[in-house]
Amino acid sequence: MLNYLIATVLALLIILSLKIVLRSRNLPPGPRGIPIVGSIHKIVPNFHETIPLLAKEYGNIFRISVGPRTIICLVGYDIIKEILVDRAKEFSDRATSVIAKLCRGESRDGIASSPYGPKWSANRKFLLSTFRNLGLNKRGIEKTITSELPHLVEELHGCCRSGNLVDPSLALEYATLNVIASFTFGDRYDYGDKRFLELLHINNEFFQMSRVLRAPTMFIYSIIPFLHKLVLFDSVKQFAKAARKILDFVQVEVKRHLHTHDPQSPRDFIDCYITELKNNENQFMTEKGMEMSIMDLFQAGTETSSTTLRWAILFMANYPQVQEKVHDEIERVLGLQREVRYDDRMRMPYCEATILEVQRKASITPIGLVHAPSHDTTIRGYDIPKGSSVFISYHSMHFSPDHWKNPNQFDPENFLDADGSVGNRDAFMPFGVGLRRCAGIEIARQELFLYFVGILQKFDIQKPDDVKSIPEDPIVGLTLSPHPYKVVLRPKF
């Protein structure tokens, strides 16, 4: 009896102190939630649309709750710049999530999901220095990317031969996957190679499964913190299994590298990392860190680029007047035969502006990756507790009438200055900004320009005769991707 009494008094005390703590906090405003569940249903799954809409009601900083957890949404250029640039160190942590733990383990090794700190810093710096040291400096990256271009063009030619209407997705996935495979495993694969097709299959499976992450039911794992240790929904199990398959693939490659490792002649990222581990100079670099960094390269660096290129081809089919100007510039600068180089962009402002406009209009990573404050802090007078998730609405900037003349139209002029050159646009952040900015930005920018120009140099793109316009509403997954579509590709020679 006495035990019950003590337990009841303790419970009342905890509830009371929680209420006092919560009341004393001046959290940002936000929509009313359902008891226990919170207000997450107000923003999932279409974050890109719902967050800017709610900002109209609650302001550029507002709060969403998921059980005991707080999500802070930031909307618009001023506040996003203040947090990611001016106060970058405070807001460069990543919130813990069940998904990150399932994919990266409890300690969240690697780069993208890793907490802000020495482990993240060591792995990110090592990745960037390996891009340089392996000869993958700007020119070297370019060689890896351009050596894939003829295979990409050939693959598209093959698609044209086997039918009138072409879905370009697979060819684009082959090319972007091979760029990352070359950097990580040392060599490109032939597109028919069994190991390559296996890698493509498991990588795609991962992205398909990832769609479940935006389902409202997923947030039950945020409401009940230890639930994932007790029970996993089937869809989550399949997602974790898909991530595990990529890890298995990576581990086989690491083993192969360990057998043939020669510190004097590093072939790729794995060789460089093994040398670092053998030298044992940095306690924050571990075998797990290597595996998880590679997982990051595949998960952050393949689908993002191929999806952007899929949007590019879709927009070219929907906007023939833009495509005509792109073709004119390519013919004037390169002709039909000369292979494109990255520095050609200096003389091809219209093509460059078109690719930037594709990135703006498609906004494939509408809230980037979730940020978190490293300690209790405030934003514009509101309390922001440590451990909150911070959703950055890049999408809101990319579609803001304050920054773009016709934000809902596809118009490369958005990036052209009065003298016809490509200008910087502050409110354009497709790769994020600040300390957590995309680590593969150099590779991505080159892939987009070189593959876009390389394809448009060889093909005319048209929508099918019976289609008025290819749908531009996105499928919401880890990225915003186009619905499957087909176009007519007419070889230009």
Ligand code: HEM
């Ligand atoms: C069009 C292609 C790409 C887009 C739009 C893109 C976009 C982004 C965005 C928005 C972020 C999150 C930034 C933030 O947290 O604020 C990110 C992070 C990251 N990206 Fe990319 N990315 C692309 C391609 C690539 C490629 C090709 C690679 C690798 C070669 C890559 C590797 C990474 C990594 C490792 C991170 C995590 C950075 C960190 O947490 O420190 N990305 N990317």
